[in-house]
Amino acid sequence: MTHSEIFDRVVKILTPYVKNQEALASVSEKTHILDELKVNSARLVDVVLEFEDAFDIEIADEDVDSVETVGNAVELIEAKLG
C-alpha cells in the first residue's frame, strides 16, 4: 500500500469525527487532528481502533501518544505495516 493510499484511507476514517469541515477540505499531513480538525480527544481512541481494523494492525496504548497530526497517523500505520 502506498503512502498516499494510506493517507487517503486515514482521512476517510477521520472524516466522521471531524468537527471543523473547513480544515478537512484543506487537510494535509501537517494538519493537527485535535487542534485543527477538532476531533474530540475522547474519540481519538475510536479513530485509532478504526485504523487497526482498516489496516489489520495492532496499535499499543503508548503509540497513540505519538499521533498528533494526520502525518503522524500515516507514519505510524506505515511502520506497523512494515
Added chain:
Amino acid sequence: MTPPALPRSARLALALQRTLALAVSPLTTLAVAGLLRFWLRLRVEDREAARRTWRAIWRAREGPLLVCANHLTMIDSALIAWALAPPLWYVRHFSALPWNVPERTHFAATFTQRVLAYLFKCLPIVRGGSRDEVADTLARFAFLLSRGEAGLIFPEGGRSRTGRVEVENAAWGVGRIVKSVPGCRVLCVYLRGERQQSYSGVPARGDRLFVSLSTLEPKSDHAGLRGSRDVARQIAARLAEMEREHFAKHGEPAAPAEVRP
C-alpha cells in the same frame, strides 16, 4: 505507561509536592470546607452515611483506589472531598485526599492558580494537548495511585454539556490508567445538587447535594486500546446507572443552576 518506571526527578518532585501540600493542609482543607459551607451555604444530604461508607472503603482498600465521578461544576473535586470526610480527617489521612488532573487553562493559568493547584494535590493537564505531555501527566498520576495515594478523575473529561453522564464521551485515558496500575479498584462517585439542571461554575447557593458511592473492579477481555476503552466505558456506564438511580429516587432538578460562566 508503567508507573514504577517514573524517573527519579519526577518521583522527587511528587514527593516534595505532597510534603508541602500536607504542611499547609490544615489551612487549605479548612478554608475549602468553610467556603463551601458558609459562603456557598451547601449541605450534603445524609452526609454522615456517605462519610462512613468512604472511611470504610478507604480503610478496607487492598490496593490502589481511583475515584471516578460525574462532572457538572468547576469545583466538583472540592465538593467530593468535602462530602466524603471532614477537613481535618484528610490531614490525618493525607493519602485519602485525592490527587486531581484539572484542566490547566482553568485551574493553573495564573501564578496564584498554579500555587493553589500545587498545594491541592493537582497535576494540571491540557485536555487534547500534546500527547506526550498528557501521557507524562497520566504516568505520574498512575504512579501516585500505585503508591497508595487516592486519585480522582472525571471519565467524561469535561463538565457534561447535557447535564447527564455521557458514556460515549468517556476518555479512554481512564481505562489506560486503571489497566496500568495493578490491582486498581475504582470508586464511582455520583454527586449532584438538587437544583443542578446542567453544568455550571459552582452549585447554586444554598443547594442540597446528594452523593452516592459504588465500588467497581472493571475488567476487559480485550487488550490494548480496545481494553482501555472498554474499561473507561464500564466506569462511565456505572456512573450513568447511578444517575438513573439518583433521578428515580430524588426526581429531576428543581431549578436552574445559579452560576454559569
